[in-house]
Amino acid sequence: MRYLFEDYTFDTERRELHRGVHAVSVTPQVFDLLDYLIRNRERVVSKDDLIGAVWNGRIVSDAALTTRLNAARHATGDSGEAQRLLKTLPRKGFRFVGSVQETQTPAIATVATHPGEQDPERTALPGQSGVMDGEGFGAATHNGGTISDRPRSARLSIVVLPFVNLGGDPEHDSFVEGVAESLTTDLSHSRNLFVIGRNSAFKYKGKEIDVRQVGRELNVRYVLEGSVQRNGNRLRMNVQLIDAENGKHLWAERFEKPIADLFDMQDEIVSRLAYTLHVQLVIAAARRAERLAHPDAKDLNFQGVACLHKGATSEYITQARGFFERALAIDHRSFVALFGMANVDLIAGFSLLTDEPTAGLSAAETNAIKALSLAPDDAHLHLTLGGIYILTSRAVQGIAECEHALALDRNTAKAHGAIGLAKVLMGRAAETEGHVLEALRLSPRDMSANWWMHFMGAAKMHLAADAEAVRWLRRSIEIHHNFPPAHFALAAALGLLGTLDEARSAAQAGLALNPGFTICRLRAAKFSDNPTYLVGQERFCEGMRLAGVPEG
CATH class of the missing domain: 1.25.40.10 (Tetratricopeptide repeat domain)
Structure with a gap:
């Protein structure tokens, strides 16, 4: 969904904010805060509402909340004095008061390149800035006189596919779905990744899939698959990171724990996975960058981080x-x-x-x-x-x-x-x-x-x-x-x-x-x-x- 207000475009699917044709840099939490306020613009949103939506109910100081609100105002050209878009209502809460129009996010346009033009891997959509952000959507090069109608995928782009409940125990269905959903949410908060949303990923639930086809359909470079199986009083989870362009397995991990509180177990597994997965994606991106004749700043940063590892x-x-x-x-x-x-x-x-x-x-x-x-x-x-x-x-x-x-x-x-x-x-x-x-x-x-x-x-x-x-x-x-x-x-x-x-x-x-x-x-x-x-x-x-x- 895209929300239009004044000369701004707020795209929730691509997680981008533009002013005219220029990208506006916002942190993930500030983006989530704006998203929640705009979606709920018909009512006053309390402090507790914001904390529950943006921070998942974690304890947040008033100073931290004020800092994010000020950052949201700054990103949209507002101010604490004018409050023409984001209004604070004393002892009540906050409300987005700007006039908003809603439109569906359009398909990404492609641009043909020819010999001597910019490397398509370097071409970025407006707003996909930031050194390690998910960017790099661009056009494919000429190939035998035809031009690809699909844009190139982001350097760090991934979909977390629905995990498979191998045992078929309905008791574990919500746990299995919850791990994939929570992992998607955690990864989406990283400024380094372009992450496909849960709804798009879950359309593949229960289907026989070809990861290369998934990569083409969702325009991502990497796919994460997983399965969960109960063995007596233990729960085993397997996950695999796959290169969607060639179907090669890049990394695999197994978690096995005694069954206790499933929600606590879910939190622990997600936190472990999110970090390790991010590291593996950076390593994969650095390997790709090594093969480039003319690396850009992002490519060089990937290689620098890989050296530190x-x-x-x-x-x-x-x-x-x-x-x-x-x-x-x-x-x-x-x-x-x-x-x-x-x-x-x-x-x-x-x-x-x-x-x-x-x-x-x-x-x-x-x-x-x-x-x-x-x-x-x-x-x-x-x-x-x-x-x-x-x-x-x-x-x-x-x-x-x-x-x-x-x-x-x-x-x-x-x-x-x-x-x-x-x-x-x-x-x-x-x-x-x-x-x-x-x-x-x-x-x-x-x-x-x-x-x-x-x-x-x-x-x-x-x-x-x-x-x-x-x-x-x-x-x-x-x-x-x-x-x-x-x-x-x-x-x-x-x-x-x-x-x-x-x-x-x-x-x-x-x-x-x-x-x-x-x-x-x-x-x-x-x-x-x-x-x-x-x-x-x-x-x-x-x-x-x-x-x-x-x-x-």
């Missing part, structure tokens, strides 16, 4: 930085590239890849704040800023940013892990375990799980529980070998336990990944000046010394 080494960090810098050269307002640059310096600083992590963390803070000015409601941007504060002796501010991230997206598992690290730096290592376990509960297969296990190992060392630290640190390395801090921490823990041969091997593994690392570099970083933390750091340094890590 490979590990915290100078090689991968340098590659990632190069991709993000090239993206910024093309689009200086690319919030994803700014976000990527912030993460590059944050990871380099934490991993002590340079002798001057403070300068890098300062640059990271500058880029994170710039990115937040472009996307103030992005949970992961607040999380990155929180991490920067945590590593620059501002742990209380860092925790506040992490909590803000969780208020924006309760499934931001990384925020719990970051708070766990903050507690170590605040001299409260005994509290770290609860935060890390919560992160692992939300996202046990998370790409950052090795970081959280490293935080747990560090906390155990600060508590002189070195044998426990070894177990956590070995798990961290098993998940991701290219993470130097875990190798050095393991070397320290083994050194303190007196297993010196293993300690030296761990130290050498760390130095192979970060040859410039020294004990002096760790001390110079000054991540915290908390006296309790500094005592623990000295134990850490002594363990590394025993393991043969260079002094300086």
Whole structure:
């Protein structure tokens, strides 16, 4: 459906807002807020109505709600004083008071390209802006003198097909449908994805399908299929991500849990799936981008993010930085590239890849704040800023940013892990375990799980529980070998336990990944000046010394 008011077009199917021919950038929550207000413009909408519709009933502060309302007004050229479109009625609620016309969303027009014209993969519809947003709908090229009548699919576009209830137990029908519907909703809130709505997806329920045909009919690149089966008192779910252009399976996952509260189980499965699926889609997009002769900013950002997934080494960090810098050269307002640059310096600083992590963390803070000015409601941007504060002796501010991230997206598992690290730096290592376990509960297969296990190992060392630290640190390395801090921490823990041969091997593994690392570099970083933390750091340094890590 499209809603027309003044010179604006609000398209609910494509999730786009235009003023004339120009796209207006809005965050997912602000879009949902406008959508709800416009759909319910015949009545006054209460604060509770908005929270229930936009935030699914989660606790939201008045300040957060006011911020989103102001953003909605700004996007539509309104103001808190004029209130010509979005009116606040004291002690009653809010109402969209503009004159609105409704029309059906038209089919997407195609444009033929010829030799020398713009690459069709780069052609975008108005409003499909934003560095990693679902964009790239364009025309197909000439093929034997005929022109395709179907636009090219978005780089990150997906449909979640109805899951199959293999057991046929009617008791589980609502659960099976609920997982697919909730996953569709969660994914649609991401600015990075173009997601086909539930109603369009559910027309395939119970049908024999060809995913390539589904891709053509819905104009998406990726299809997610799933099935659920009960086996005694356990429930098993299988999901597969498929490339709709060639039918190849890109990724598969299995979940198996004891049957308990189905709704709690649904929430847990959806939160795990949404994150993992998003990572897999970015990896797939990065692989496609590698084959392009003339990548644009989005392609470069995909490749930069994929490099960061490979590990915290100078090689991968340098590659990632190069991709993000090239993206910024093309689009200086690319919030994803700014976000990527912030993460590059944050990871380099934490991993002590340079002798001057403070300068890098300062640059990271500058880029994170710039990115937040472009996307103030992005949970992961607040999380990155929180991490920067945590590593620059501002742990209380860092925790506040992490909590803000969780208020924006309760499934931001990384925020719990970051708070766990903050507690170590605040001299409260005994509290770290609860935060890390919560992160692992939300996202046990998370790409950052090795970081959280490293935080747990560090906390155990600060508590002189070195044998426990070894177990956590070995798990961290098993998940991701290219993470130097875990190798050095393991070397320290083994050194303190007196297993010196293993300690030296761990130290050498760390130095192979970060040859410039020294004990002096760790001390110079000054991540915290908390006296309790500094005592623990000295134990850490002594363990590394025993393991043969260079002094300086």
